[in-house]
Amino acid sequence: MTAPRRRSRRARRVREALLGYALVAPALVVFGVFVFYPFAKNIWLGLYRTPPFPGLPKRYAAFDQYERVLTSPEFRNSLRTTVVFVVATVPTGIILGLLMAMLAHQRLRGITIYRTIFSSTVATSIAVASVIFFTLLNPQVGLLTYWLGRQGEPSLLDDPRWALWAVSGVTIWQNLGLSFILMSAGLQGVPDDLLEAAEVDGAGAWSRLRNVVMPLLSPTIFFATIVGSILAFQAFGQIDLLTQGGPLKKTNVLVYAMYDAVFRQNNEGKAAVLSVALFAITLVLTLIQLRLLERRVTYER
Amino acid sequence: MGTQQATDGRPPGSEEHPAGAQVEVRGVTKRFGDATAVSNLDLDVAEHEFLVLLGPSGCGKSTALRLIAGLDEPDAGTIAIGGHDVTDVEARDRDVAMVFQSYALYPHMTVRRNIEFPLRNRKVPKAERDRLVGEAADALDLADLLGRKPSQLSGGQRQRVALARAIVRRPALFLMDEPLSNLDAKLRVQTRAELIQLQRRLRTTVVYVTHDQVEAMTMGHRIAIMSAGVLQQVGPPAEVYARPANVFVAGFIGNPPMNLLDGTVEVGGTTLAVAVGDARVELPPALASLAVSTDARDVVLGVRPEDLTVDPSAPLRATVAVVESLGHERHLVCERPGGELVTSRVTGDDDLPAVGEELGLAIRAEGVHLFDRATGRRIGP
Amino acid sequence: MRTVLRYLVLTALAAVVLFPIYITVVNSLLTPGQIAGRPPTLFPTHPQWHTYSTAWSQGHLGRYLLNSFLVTIVIVVGQVVTSIAAAYAFAFLEFPFRRTIFVLFLATMMVPFEITFFTNQATVVQLGWYDTYLALTVPFLATGFGAFLIRQSFLAMPGPLRDAAELDGAGHWRFMTKVAVPLARPSIAALAVFSFFGAFNQYLWPLIVTKDERLRTVQIGLRYLRSTQVDQINVTFAGTVLAALPLFVLLLLFQKHLVRGLTAGAVKG
Numbered sequence: 001m002t003a004p005r006r007r008s009r010r011a012r013r014v015r016e017a018l019l020g021y022a023l024v025a026p027a028l029v030v031f032g033v034f035v036f037y038p039f040a041k042n043i044w045l046g047l048y049r050t051p052p053f054p055g056l057p058k059r060y061a062a063f064d065q066y067e068r069v070l071t072s073p074e075f076r077n078s079l080r081t082t083v084v085f086v087v088a089t090v091p092t093g094i095i096l097g098l099l100m101a102m103l104a105h106q107r108l109r110g111i112t113i114y115r116t117i118f119s120s121t122v123a124t125s126i127a128v129a130s131v132i133f134f135t136l137l138n139p140q141v142g143l144l145t146y147w148l149g150r151q152g153e154p155s156l157l158d159d160p161r162w163a164l165w166a167v168s169g170v171t172i173w174q175n176l177g178l179s180f181i182l183m184s185a186g187l188q189g190v191p192d193d194l195l196e197a198a199e200v201d202g203a204g205a206w207s208r209l210r211n212v213v214m215p216l217l218s219p220t221i222f223f224a225t226i227v228g229s230i231l232a233f234q235a236f237g238q239i240d241l242l243t244q245g246g247p248l249k250k251t252n253v254l255v256y257a258m259y260d261a262v263f264r265q266n267n268e269g270k271a272a273v274l275s276v277a278l279f280a281i282t283l284v285l286t287l288i289q290l291r292l293l294e295r296r297v298t299y300e301r
Numbered sequence: 302m303g304t305q306q307a308t309d310g311r312p313p314g315s316e317e318h319p320a321g322a323q324v325e326v327r328g329v330t331k332r333f334g335d336a337t338a339v340s341n342l343d344l345d346v347a348e349h350e351f352l353v354l355l356g357p358s359g360c361g362k363s364t365a366l367r368l369i370a371g372l373d374e375p376d377a378g379t380i381a382i383g384g385h386d387v388t389d390v391e392a393r394d395r396d397v398a399m400v401f402q403s404y405a406l407y408p409h410m411t412v413r414r415n416i417e418f419p420l421r422n423r424k425v426p427k428a429e430r431d432r433l434v435g436e437a438a439d440a441l442d443l444a445d446l447l448g449r450k451p452s453q454l455s456g457g458q459r460q461r462v463a464l465a466r467a468i469v470r471r472p473a474l475f476l477m478d479e480p481l482s483n484l485d486a487k488l489r490v491q492t493r494a495e496l497i498q499l500q501r502r503l504r505t506t507v508v509y510v511t512h513d514q515v516e517a518m519t520m521g522h523r524i525a526i527m528s529a530g531v532l533q534q535v536g537p538p539a540e541v542y543a544r545p546a547n548v549f550v551a552g553f554i555g556n557p558p559m560n561l562l563d564g565t566v567e568v569g570g571t572t573l574a575v576a577v578g579d580a581r582v583e584l585p586p587a588l589a590s591l592a593v594s595t596d597a598r599d600v601v602l603g604v605r606p607e608d609l610t611v612d613p614s615a616p617l618r619a620t621v622a623v624v625e626s627l628g629h630e631r632h633l634v635c636e637r638p639g640g641e642l643v644t645s646r647v648t649g650d651d652d653l654p655a656v657g658e659e660l661g662l663a664i665r666a667e668g669v670h671l672f673d674r675a676t677g678r679r680i681g682p
Numbered sequence: 683m684r685t686v687l688r689y690l691v692l693t694a695l696a697a698v699v700l701f702p703i704y705i706t707v708v709n710s711l712l713t714p715g716q717i718a719g720r721p722p723t724l725f726p727t728h729p730q731w732h733t734y735s736t737a738w739s740q741g742h743l744g745r746y747l748l749n750s751f752l753v754t755i756v757i758v759v760g761q762v763v764t765s766i767a768a769a770y771a772f773a774f775l776e777f778p779f780r781r782t783i784f785v786l787f788l789a790t791m792m793v794p795f796e797i798t799f800f801t802n803q804a805t806v807v808q809l810g811w812y813d814t815y816l817a818l819t820v821p822f823l824a825t826g827f828g829a830f831l832i833r834q835s836f837l838a839m840p841g842p843l844r845d846a847a848e849l850d851g852a853g854h855w856r857f858m859t860k861v862a863v864p865l866a867r868p869s870i871a872a873l874a875v876f877s878f879f880g881a882f883n884q885y886l887w888p889l890i891v892t893k894d895e896r897l898r899t900v901q902i903g904l905r906y907l908r909s910t911q912v913d914q915i916n917v918t919f920a921g922t923v924l925a926a927l928p929l930f931v932l933l934l935l936f937q938k939h940l941v942r943g944l945t946a947g948a949v950k951g
Contacts, residue, residue, distance in 0.1 A: 004385060004394040009374060012391065013776070019854060020777035023767040027824035028783065030764070034821040035790045038801035045801070100699075103692050108685070116937065117696045120703065122944065123929035125883035127901040131908045131922050132706050141718040141915060143705060176699055178944060185945045234796040237885035241905060255796045255886070262800040263890065275797045286792055372845050393851040405842035409864045418860070422851035466850070 045272035097179025122177035130241035186220030321506030322383030322473035329378030353521030398467035606646035608668025615661030710919035746903035765828030773836035790826035875943025
């Protein structure tokens, strides 16, 4: 036997560490350039007033700009609009998803077909959903326009009273599939015998839902609420495709307002302040989620 | 590497196996945070030896094994395998194979792939690989199972796959970490015998970790007993049983365990005796002279159950608390006046005393073990 | 009786969910005149298949779909590879600042792209990547969520497997490719599905870093297809069907994986 290859412990440690760094490096570079740098830059940008004409120097404004943007009626409108949108879409989506999941949980012949149908809208992107409804709501030929008896009137999407609700409706429909899938997965975690036992006890559908399913499903529901809200706060595509923030800024949600500030008003500073506000909202929601997660872990112990 | 010794009755073909390597562990210490798992361990394993590392759980025996394997690094000391210092050699270059308690089979690979894996890693050519896998599979009766996944195997079959994966590349040293503890009792006895045969046939050096003294006594050429990270005694099974080096080994080896009674050495005329409570136990002359030569007066008197016999006139009194019958032998568990329990092993068909009966227990002179109570060490040969 | 009722409710819900999709397919096969006609036509008696070829060629849906697939595949492969690599380092290697770096990875999940998009757009312009495939892909080649997901599944692996592989002579590369990755396959599939959906459905980012029609992805293509002109409305519907078709096919083929992927993905937030 020849002497085996020796390598000092130190050399081994160094090699292992180098390999470790090499493996995390690609992701870290991407994060550095496209997550951490822009995040820091946004905070910094918020401190500088963007000049009205490109080419002029930025002016340091300290927290003045934060204060001005965050107290402006425009921001308040955006925030209110976004919150209404979140409240209109998230709970409705979850309730409908839960309803479909419970119906599809029964052992019936052909139930897989229904499951496939109920999950089908995950295959539609927000752009696909928006274009479908945009066309269905077309003021002249739209089928929904006809059924709603609004022919000859402006499209729902151009009606300040209805635009936000129409956008919300499209969003709910597009999210049904995902909501159904999530709720079904949660329902898989409820033991069948628990559901059946409740049935034998003569518990009606409603009391079964309240007393057996809901408590066991509440982690999933909380969770879907938080995640759904975080995503709803980031809505952009449906606004851009359906209403462009209008009519009368009635659908000017935060991300669209940011987009508008940068690409229409050339006001990066304002967009930066809005982005920091959105980050704060996301952060709060994430922290709530972590708290719930922690609680759930302790439940399980 | 070590010399090849021809032995009678060795099956043909086994000459190709390299002779097992010797292992030298010198002053090895391993700490995990504040806890010392292995403390200043010195251990020699001879070529072709089957050495059992025995001890209760948490005694450091598994850590010692992992240190020899190279899976953990010692904080101090050196380890040599086959005459080469391997302290700074990575596990995969140590020519060592290991069988894990959980077998650690790759669940996504077939039995063949599992056995082949060490060979593929070492870029063994296909023809050679097939031959070696075939041999290992034959040796462990796995030829019909090569296409299965581990999940489709019984516990015993998985265990054999783990063994096959270990022997397939003919390592100089075999390490086994409680390989039988996941098998049911009957299979364990059978596999024990097969493992012994396998080792005698392959003549590789084996270091075998277990907490089961029956495995240790039946399998090992020598047993190394550890407690709290410290090596207590190394020796052949019979010697460890007959002359435990300290109170720990005395109490750990043997079932039912040795009776250990606190006593005081008393000089009385020409004889020495140990006072145990109100009873005096005369020491045999050989032990007496030794006991005189040590300073210890506070001792522990050890007597194996089979050396403790019922004798109505004996001064050591006790009350029968439990009578256990195992068929071929019975155990009398008796309570001493101070509340201590002592066990006597009775064979034969003598009438047994009833529970609650008071009786005398005599100690066979050659069955007396004496330990220094302060150090725990054995007094005498 | 009860069963009949259940089927009725199920069917009614299915109809609501499916109706917009159904009517899109139907309208894509009608003439503009039929679409505008009242009462509306709910079944294509004379399907106008040519609307699809019009959408495919004149609407450039073919090109857009190709772009979408290219970009999506690069992103999926990139995310899977960088996630496996980083997860391996976090799960099996020791190096200084490992914990800190891991926390950084997790922190990226708190900064959604909707917060940084315009700054990133400026970066891309500065790098000279505006209107290139690089702009569409590079920012998404890593994901903290993916690294986290796969790290979890690496850590769930029985510990002795790593030791066994080491004694069996496997170095890091062989252990990763032959043991760790095959065992983490369910999580990797889930990540792949999740990133496929995310990448394919991207809207905001491609909108702001490309204007060249040759680089347009299908989601942005829909924006330009969304005509208000009545005489082209059937083509709009056909284009929408074409844009949605790939994911529908994936849904039908890989329903199980997809459910896993989306459920795992939802953890991300």
